[in-house]
Amino acid sequence: MTKKGILLINLGSPRSTAVKDVKEYLDEFLMDEKVIDYRWIFRALLVQGIILKTRPAKSAEAYKTVWTEEGSPLIVITKKVQQKLQNLVDIPVEIGMRYAEPSIEMGISNLVEKGVKQIVLFPLYPHYAMSTTETVIEKAEEIRKQKFPDVRINYVQPFYNRDFYIDCLAESIREKLPENFDALLFSYHGVPERHIYKTDPTKTCNMNDCCYKDHHPSHAFCYRHQCFSTTEQVIRKLGLSKDKVIVSFQSRLGKDKWIEPYTDHTLETIPGKGIKKIAVVCPAFVSDCLETLEEISVEGQAQFLDAGGKDFNYIPCLNDDDRWIEVIRTLCEEQLEQFYFL
Numbered sequence: 001m002t003k004k005g006i007l008l009i010n011l012g013s014p015r016s017t018a019v020k021d022v023k024e025y026l027d028e029f030l031m032d033e034k035v036i037d038y039r040w041i042f043r044a045l046l047v048q049g050i051i052l053k054t055r056p057a058k059s060a061e062a063y064k065t066v067w068t069e070e071g072s073p074l075i076v077i078t079k080k081v082q083q084k085l086q087n088l089v090d091i092p093v094e095i096g097m098r099y100a101e102p103s104i105e106m107g108i109s110n111l112v113e114k115g116v117k118q119i120v121l122f123p124l125y126p127h128y129a130m131s132t133t134e135t136v137i138e139k140a141e142e143i144r145k146q147k148f149p150d151v152r153i154n155y156v157q158p159f160y161n162r163d164f165y166i167d168c169l170a171e172s173i174r175e176k177l178p179e180n181f182d183a184l185l186f187s188y189h190g191v192p193e194r195h196i197y198k199t200d201p202t203k204t205c206n207m208n209d210c211c212y213k214d215h216h217p218s219h220a221f222c223y224r225h226q227c228f229s230t231t232e233q234v235i236r237k238l239g240l241s242k243d244k245v246i247v248s249f250q251s252r253l254g255k256d257k258w259i260e261p262y263t264d265h266t267l268e269t270i271p272g273k274g275i276k277k278i279a280v281v282c283p284a285f286v287s288d289c290l291e292t293l294e295e296i297s298v299e300g301q302a303q304f305l306d307a308g309g310k311d312f313n314y315i316p317c318l319n320d321d322d323r324w325i326e327v328i329r330t331l332c333e334e335q336l337e338q339f340y341f342l
C-alpha cells in the first residue's frame with residue numbers, strides 16, 4: 001500500500017532574535033506577493049527600501065520579550081503538536097514553515113525519506129486568506145512539481161465552521177473566562193481590505209455590512225466573513241449574549257486600509273464606554289506567537305489599562321491542548337480517506 005504522511009504547516013519565525021535574522025525573515029515574508037500584493041518593483045521599493053530599514057530592529061526587540069530557551073514560541077508549540085499527533089497516528093508526522101526554517105521543502109523531503117508518497121498537508125489556519133492558506137498551497141505545489149513530481153498532496157481546508165473545532169475552541173475559552181467581565185474581545189489578525197475583494201469571487205462583501213450575515217457558501221472566501229462566523233458560532237456555544245462580545249482585527253502594517261475595526265483603536269476606546277474588565281481571545285492563531293504574546297498580552301494590555309481599563313485577561317490559543325490535537329487528527333483523517341478515492 002502507498003505510504004502516507006502528515007505535514008503540519010505554520011507561518012514560521014526568525015532563526016533567532018538577532019536583527020540580521022529578523023531582517024532575513026521579514027524579507028522573505030513581506031516579499032511574498034500574496035502578502036504584499038504590489039507589482040514586484042513597488043513591493044521591493046516598499047519592503048527593501050522602507051520597511052527593512054527600521055522594522056527588523058523593532059521586531060527583534062519584540063521577539064526578545066517572547067523568545068524561550070528552546071526558541072520561538074510558534075515553532076516550539078508546533079513541534080509539541082507534531083509530537084502529540086505522532087503519538088496518536090501510525091504514519092509519520094512532520095512540520096514545515098511557510099517562511100524560514102524548517103521549510104516546507106524540508107518537511108516534504110523528511111516524509112519522502114521515510115517512503116511517503118501521499119501527503120496530507122495541513123495549513124494551521126482556521127480561516128482562508130490569500131496571505132496564509134493560499135500562499136502555503138501555492139508554495140507546496142511549486143515544490144512538489146519541481147522536486148517531488150511523483151508525490152501526491154491533499155490539503156486540509158479551512159475549518160472555521162466545523163462543529164468539532166468550534167466545540168474545542170469554545171471549551172478552551174469557557175475554561176479560561178474570568179467570573180466577571182464586561183466584554184469578551186475576539187481579536188483576529190487583520191488583512192488589507194483589498195485582499196478580501198481579490199479572494200472573494202462574488203465581490204459581495206460590503207465592509208459595513210459584511211457578507212457574514214448571509215451565511216451563503218459563495219462567501220466562503222471572505223476572510224472577515226469567516227472571522228465573524230467563528231465568533232458567532234463560539235458565542236452561541238458559550239451562551240453569551242452579543243452585547244458582551246466585540247470583534248476586532250490586529251497587526252496591521254503600512255498605510256493601506258485594513259479590515260476594521262482595529263484592535264488597538266478598540267482597546268483604547270472601550271474603557272471610555274464603561275467596558276473596564278475584558279477577556280481577549282485570538283482565534284486566527286492556533287499557536288501563541290509574537291502577535292498574541294507581545295502585541296496583545298503586553299502592548300494591547302498596556303493600551304487598555306492606559307485608557308482606563310481595569311482588568312485584562314488574555315485567553316491562550318489552542319496550542320497543544322489534547323482536544324485540539326484530536327481536531328487535527330480528525331481533519332487529517334478526512335483527507336487521508338480521500339486518497340482511497342483517487
Ligand SMILES: C=CC1=C(C)c2cc3[nH]c(cc4nc(cc5[nH]c(cc1n2)c(C)c5CCC(=O)O)C(CCC(=O)O)=C4C)c(C)c3C=C
Pocket residue numbers: 011012013014026034035036055059072074125129131132189190191192251253284285288289290291
Ligand atoms: C493568522 C493569520 C495571519 C494572517 C492573515 C497574516 C497576515 C499578514 N501578516 C502580515 C505581516 C506580519 N505578520 C507578522 C507576524 C505573524 N503573522 C501571523 C499570522 C498571520 N499573518 C503570525 C502567526 C505571526 C507571528 C510569527 C511569529 O514568529 O511569532 C509579522 C512579523 C512580526 C512583526 O514584525 O510584526 C509581520 C510583518 C501581513 C502584511 C499580512 C497580510 C497581508
Ligand SMILES: [Fe+2]
Pocket residue numbers: 204205206210211212219222224225
Ligand atoms: Fe464579508
Ligand SMILES: [Fe+2]
Pocket residue numbers: 189251
Ligand atoms: Fe501576520
